[in-house]
Amino acid sequence: MKAIVQKDPEDPASLVLEDVAMPELADGEVLVKVAAAGVNRADLLQARGHYPPPAGASEIIGLECAGTIADAGTTGREVGEEVGCLLAGGGYAEYVAVPEGQLLPIPKGYSLVDAASVIEVACTVWSNLVMEAGLGRDQTVLIHGGGGGIGTFAIQVAKSLGAKVAVTAGSAEKLETCMRYGADVLINYKEQDFAEELKGQCDVILDIIGAKYLKQNMKSLKKDGHMVIIGMQGGTKAEINLGALVANRLTLQGTTLRARDTEAKAAIVAETVKNVWPLLESGRIKHHRHATFPLADAAKAHAALDSGDVTGTLVLTV
């Protein structure tokens, strides 16, 4: 089969479509013929050598895809069934092996191309906001990077739960996008100190910045507040005041989706399908696809995402 291979680990742009071995199915896995694969920021990190696949996962880039089952293996699935797939790797390819618990139905009204880029973001947002941080009605959530793919999705999930949503973003245009998706409090981090705006008001924070925002995030949390860090665009090493953590009974949690075991992923997939899929199908949550690229142009897709001008998601079509 053909797949994207990185020729030169020193050169993130050296992503080339070439022949590789077909994946082998383990027990409980199906073989999916990929129609489209989502492009995520984590893929850019992997292409730079900063985010190696977890042990046992495919070396091929790609954390989500949609397609049809080509071989049902030991599962009772039907060949030809259309599925979405949450992957530990391997999406940038013609075929990928997927544990059955990481298969998702295609939301009604969605094409395979539309579905390919909604899986990772939906599972990330639901697992962190709800399953980990317990966000609920009448709570306040702060979402950093509100204009990005995770941000716009998180805004809509939080609003659907009945939460009040504050966002940070770096331009009036991105904040306008956040407002369209339902954000209640818009903060331009280049002009305002979000901790001053939100001091002690947030029940939950979804953070992609890390070290640079740690102190301000802790100041923004309410008593018993819960902060989930899923990205560290602002560095990893920070000073922490444990006195404030204890006095305000704060929870600081780091999470990743990719390296979890199949059991944990299956639980996240099941909850996401149960709770988020109806919102996609009713149109309550809108998923904005920015652009598609042929699989062979993966390097161009990466360059587009890296430019920072993308407000929706990118998809590679096979």
Next chain:
Amino acid sequence: MKAIVQKDPEDPASLVLEDVAMPELADGEVLVKVAAAGVNRADLLQARGHYPPPAGASEIIGLECAGTIADAGTTGREVGEEVGCLLAGGGYAEYVAVPEGQLLPIPKGYSLVDAASVIEVACTVWSNLVMEAGLGRDQTVLIHGGGGGIGTFAIQVAKSLGAKVAVTAGSAEKLETCMRYGADVLINYKEQDFAEELKGQCDVILDIIGAKYLKQNMKSLKKDGHMVIIGMQGGTKAEINLGALVANRLTLQGTTLRARDTEAKAAIVAETVKNVWPLLESGRIKHHRHATFPLADAAKAHAALDSGDVTGTLVLTV
């Protein structure tokens, strides 16, 4: 009524028994005639001016007591009923006002004096190990200060849950105490690096040290590990590596019991009575009372606890 009053905030030993106004009952509170009050490390902090009572709480020291209901107020309780009390303050006195949700039955087989010092530790240990950190069967928990009042109680609760228990303490004698209470892994922190001994093995850590242990604690946790900080004997300011927090999906939580609202305290009290009281009554958990002092000798009790030679708990009798 008589109560312990601190005459000189600069002098933690200036604790004098003198006349003060009777507490006034708010709606839903009962008046308890105190028979005995537990002495906690937090009381020493308060006597040094480092742990002021939360808004609305009594200025009088004392986080737990046992006694009889003298006035049932608006509750349906019976005057004369023997009760234990989880307090935000006010225990070092002849009478104290207590929200009904913070009343506990006296465990069968316990005297009021025995019961007075088991309430704070039982609620602290159960709420943190189980309600917050989710400790369960076949998990490994690390308990710092295993020989202290919280430590010995936590060891027994963890063992009753079917967990494997590692402890740190600063002497062979204290480790011997931990072993008697059921600890499986004994670490002398003066001679061993606990993080080297436990690298990546702990599901849960109950920490009373704070900054000094943060890095080693994070290294000791398993993937998805959960650490609860309830004390900061080793300082408050530390450097944290958020990269490790995210990569290992760690949760770092600070908690206190005292400042929680009455609803949260009532939930903790209810779970503690339901789960821990049967273990006290069956003798599965042993509660070791070290010594009693008359209420007037509160300063002596504080000096004894401060000396660090106490392995059980101290009680003031009224």
